[in-house]
Structure formats: C-alpha cells, structure tokens
Amino acid sequence: MNKTDWPLYEVFIRSRHGLSHKHVGSVHAADETMAMENARELYTRRNEGTSIWVVDSNAICASAPEQKDAMFTSPVEKIYRHPSFYQLPASVDKM
Amino acid sequence: MSHCYATQGHDSLNQYILHLADNPLVLAQRLCELCTHGPILEEETALMNTSLDLFGQARNWLDYAVARNPQLGDCDALAMGRDERQFLNLLLCEQDNGNFANTMTRQYLFDVWHHLTLNALCLSQDSQIAAIAAKSIKEVDYHQQRSRNWVIRLGDGTQQSHDYMQSAINDLWSFTDELFVQGDEELQLVAQGIAANQADIEGQWRAIVSQTMAEATLTLPAECFQKFGGKQGEHSEPFGLMLAEMQSLYRAHPGAVW
Numbered sequence: 089m090n091k092t093d094w095p096l097y098e099v100f101i102r103s104r105h106g107l108s109h110k111h112v113g114s115v116h117a118a119d120e121t122m123a124m125e126n127a128r129e130l131y132t133r134r135n136e137g138t139s140i141w142v143v144d145s146n147a148i149c150a151s152a153p154e155q156k157d158a159m160f161t162s163p164v165e166k167i168y169r170h171p172s173f174y175q176l177p178a179s180v181d182k183m
Numbered sequence: 184m185s186h187c188y189a190t191q192g193h194d195s196l197n198q199y200i201l202h203l204a205d206n207p208l209v210l211a212q213r214l215c216e217l218c219t220h221g222p223i224l225e226e227e228t229a230l231m232n233t234s235l236d237l238f239g240q241a242r243n244w245l246d247y248a249v250a251r252n253p254q255l256g257d258c259d260a261l262a263m264g265r266d267e268r269q270f271l272n273l274l275l276c277e278q279d280n281g282n283f284a285n286t287m288t289r290q291y292l293f294d295v296w297h298h299l300t301l302n303a304l305c306l307s308q309d310s311q312i313a314a315i316a317a318k319s320i321k322e323v324d325y326h327q328q329r330s331r332n333w334v335i336r337l338g339d340g341t342q343q344s345h346d347y348m349q350s351a352i353n354d355l356w357s358f359t360d361e362l363f364v365q366g367d368e369e370l371q372l373v374a375q376g377i378a379a380n381q382a383d384i385e386g387q388w389r390a391i392v393s394q395t396m397a398e399a400t401l402t403l404p405a406e407c408f409q410k411f412g413g414k415q416g417e418h419s420e421p422f423g424l425m426l427a428e429m430q431s432l433y434r435a436h437p438g439a440v441w
Contacts, residue, residue: 094223115225118336125329126225129232 097123098148099131102139109141120144195368197248198271199378200312201261202414203304204244205272207319208262209422210293211237212429217280229329233290236322243315250311263433267416267423274413275358277422284337284347288355291330295391296362296384298323303379312377331395338399345400352396353404360409362388 094116100109112131117123123142131137151159163169214234221227245258255261275293280286301323304316337344363385365373372378396403412418432439 116223117225121332122336125229125332128325129229130225133228133232 096145100141101137202271207237208241210276284351287333288351294327308376
C-alpha cells in the first residue's frame with residue numbers, strides 16, 4: 089500500500105472543559121484508531137487538549153467558495169440582527 | 184575529572200536504579216536514530232515523542248542515583264561518561280531498529296514489561312522510586328497501547344506485513360527470558376519491598392503478550408536460544424557503536440551546555 093493512499097482525517101481538540109471542540113488541522117491515517125493516535129501525537133504535545141475528535145475528511149460537507157456571495161453577503165448590512173440595540177442591565181455587563 | 188564516571192563503592196540499590204534508568208535511556212537513543220526516517224510524518228512524530236518520554240524518565244532515575252550518591256556527578260556524567268560494561272540495561276532495549284516490524288515488536292515486548300514493572304514499583308517502600316514510577320507509568324500506558332495496536336495491525340495485516348512481524352518476534356524472542364532474571368542483590372531489594380518482583384511479573388507478561396500475539400495471528404516461538412548479560416553489563420556488539428555515537432559530543436566537550 090502506498091502511504092499516499094492513506095485517507096485524511098480532520099482533527100478537533102477541546103482545550104478545556106466547558107469549551108467546544110475546535111478544528112486544529114488534519115492527519116493521515118489508515119483508520120480511525122490510527123487517526124486518533126496520530127492526532128494525539130501531533131496536536132496535543134504541548135498540553136493543548138482534554139478531548140479529541142477525528143472525522144474522516146470525506147464526511148465533511150463544505151460550502152463552495154464560488155457560492156461565497158450568495159451565501160454570506162446578505163447579512164453584512166443587516167446590523168439589526170445583532171443584539172446591539174438593547175440597553176443591558178449593569179448586572180449582565182460582561183455578556 | 185569531575186565529568187567522568189568513577190567506579191564507586193558497591194551500592195546495590197544504586198545499581199538497581201541505574202538498571203531502571205538504562206532501559207529507557209538506551210531504548211530512547213535507539214528510537215531517536217529513526218529521526219527523519221519514520222515511514223510517514225505522523226509516525227515519525229509519534230516515535231520521537233516516545234523517545235523523548237523515555238529520555239525524560241531516564242533522567243529522573245539518573246537524578247535520583249546522583250541524589251543518593253553525589254560523587255556520581257550529575258545525570259549527564261552517568262549517561263555520557265559510563266563505558267559499555269557499566270550500562271545495566273536489558274539486551275532487548277539495545278537491539279537494532281531493523282525494519283519497522285522489528286522496531287514495533289521490540290517496543291511492544293518492552294512496553295508490556297515496563298508497564299508491569301513500573302506498576303509494581305508504584306508500591307515500592309522507597310518513596311522516591313514509587314514517585315518516579317507513578318510519574319512514568321502514565322506515559323508507558325500510552326506507549327503500550329500504541330505499540331500493541333501496531334503489532335495487531337501488522338500481524339493481522341497483509342501476508343507481507345505478517346511475515347515481517349513473525350520474523351521480528353522470532354528474532355527478538357531470544358531476549359525475553361532476561362526480562363525476568365534477578366540476581367541475589369536484586370532479590371534482596373525485592374525482599375525489602377523496594378524492587379519489583381519479576382517472578383510475579385513474568386506470568387502476567389506472558390499472558391498479556393500471548394493474547395496480543397494470538398489477536399495478531401502471530402505464533403510465539405516454542406524453543407528458542409535465550410541470551411542474557413545486559414543487566415550485568417555484557418552487551419551485544421552493536422551496542423558499543425550506538426554508545427559511541429550517543430556519547431561522542433559529551434566526550435569531546437565535557438560539560439558543554441546550549
């Protein structure tokens with residue numbers, strides 16, 4: 089088997105309890121078990137994580153770059169969708 | 184010379200600590216010979232991470248040997264200043280990397296032994312030995328999982344990977360009886376509750392290794408010539424070459440720092 093045949097897996101790390109998993113990069117591996125080990129070796133060497141997810145890159149459905157305008161320009165002008173017109177009570181100042 | 188290892192008055196506990204240090208030290212050096220030679224980038228990093236873990240563990244043991252006997256100098260003097268005959272590692276640890284099947288089989292056979300031994304040492308009457316063992320065992324737990332996965336993956340893989348693995352296990356089996364041999368001095372430390380009792384560990388090791396090999400569709404050699412001597416400082420010929428490379432910088436520039 090050629091090493092370039094190994095599929096790609098996307099790696100997500102949760103750095104602390106209470107935070108969500110964040111995409112950090114990808115690894116090559118023959119299967120999920122090896123992908124988990126490789127992710128641990130490459131992305132948690134400096135005490136970065138408390139939890140790892142690995143996902144077969146093929147399982148991710150991604151938005152197409154050429155659809156960028158259709159997908160994302162409309163909300164730019166709709167500032168009223170942001171909760172910036174409310175007076176926050178002092179007690180929730182740090183929202 | 185302050186940087187040279189001098190032969191000390193006999194101290195069986197320090198000899199035992201050096202044995203515990205030299206196993207990870209020598210295996211770590213073997214693994215780091217593979218730096219830039221890993222089969223893929225991810226595996227390369229994994230091998231070097233394991234090597235670094237083992238160097239760190241060796242350092243803790245050597246520091247303890249020095250703490251018990253300051254005349255030894257420091258951990259560098261022990262690692263880099265001792266001659267071949269003064270190294271007390273198991274022969275298994277010094278075997279050549281060979282091909283990837285050899286490397287992983289050597290790693291797995293050692294990892295299982297290392298894990299069981301450290302597990303026993305966590306209960307040592309010597310509190311510093313217990314503390315170093317407790318710190319090391321978490322890393323070794325992972326090493327063991329990883330090398331086990333490779334043994335099964337390659338053993339129960341293609342016909343070619345299976346043949347490489349069977350050949351590796353046949354070659355390395357000669358060094359496995361030595362894991363459980365204990366001299367009189369070490370047995371005294373066992374009786375004092377300080378050293379690990381290899382008589383207990385042997386049965387567990389054989390059960391774990393047999394199970395993994397069965398899962399990997401590999402056959403354990405029935406009768407096999409066994410080699411001994413590493414724990415007494417009698418090493419195989421390639422060990423001298425490995426040591427010469429490891430120690431060359433320190434011996435050319437004793438006490439050099441970054």
